[in-house]
Amino acid sequence: MVSNAATKRHVVARVGDIPPGERLITDIAGRSIGVFNVDGRFYALRNSCPHQGGPLCLGRTVGLVMATRPGEISYTREGEILRCPWHGWEFDLATGRSVFDPNRTRVKSYPVEVEELQAETYAVEIERDRVVVILT
């Protein structure tokens, strides 16, 4: 992993290392962080549930179940909701906010960028499209 402490930018993988629907759980500056690929969009969340500290990023990704009234259920955003493996609390991968109490119950989320690397001084080949997590 290539890190730059000054800018807090941490290269964690090549894009191809985390296919859509998959995740990478990695340590960044002593923190366990899950990096998720949802249809080509990357999200990073702290791997610790705000409920009881469970390994949130080991949980299943699901869609968002909503209803305007009993029996009228919609299922959208497939793969964008993460459920903690301990008690099933749901979190929005895009924001880290819980579904049941988005304003007060959240997990730390980090911006993720995909950057095209032009060259490295000592590289023997140019590797493009790195996944970069920015610690905030």
Place this chain on the structure above:
Amino acid sequence: MPHVMWRLDKNWKALRSECPWLTQKPSEIIVEHFRLTTQPIEEPDDDKHLLQIFEMMDAAHTLMFSSDYPHWDFDSPQQAFPRLPADLKRRIFAENARELYGL
């Protein structure tokens, strides 16, 4: 009642997607839509514990006095309960019922 409210809230956090039409915590729905009456009631030995239970269940909005009439061991409104704060007493003995029945 307080325990049921806590249990429902706890389970809802884990099982929200099973009943996604709920837009509030179950305990908030109970306070808004459920009213309970004071008979039958199990009273703790220490009066202050009863007041704590009242506070936990938001009795100022959810509880209404009931006499248990015509049972021989009915609750007299003069005798029932330890001394209550005036506001709470007014809610339990009058205002909550007035609001519910639109009086």
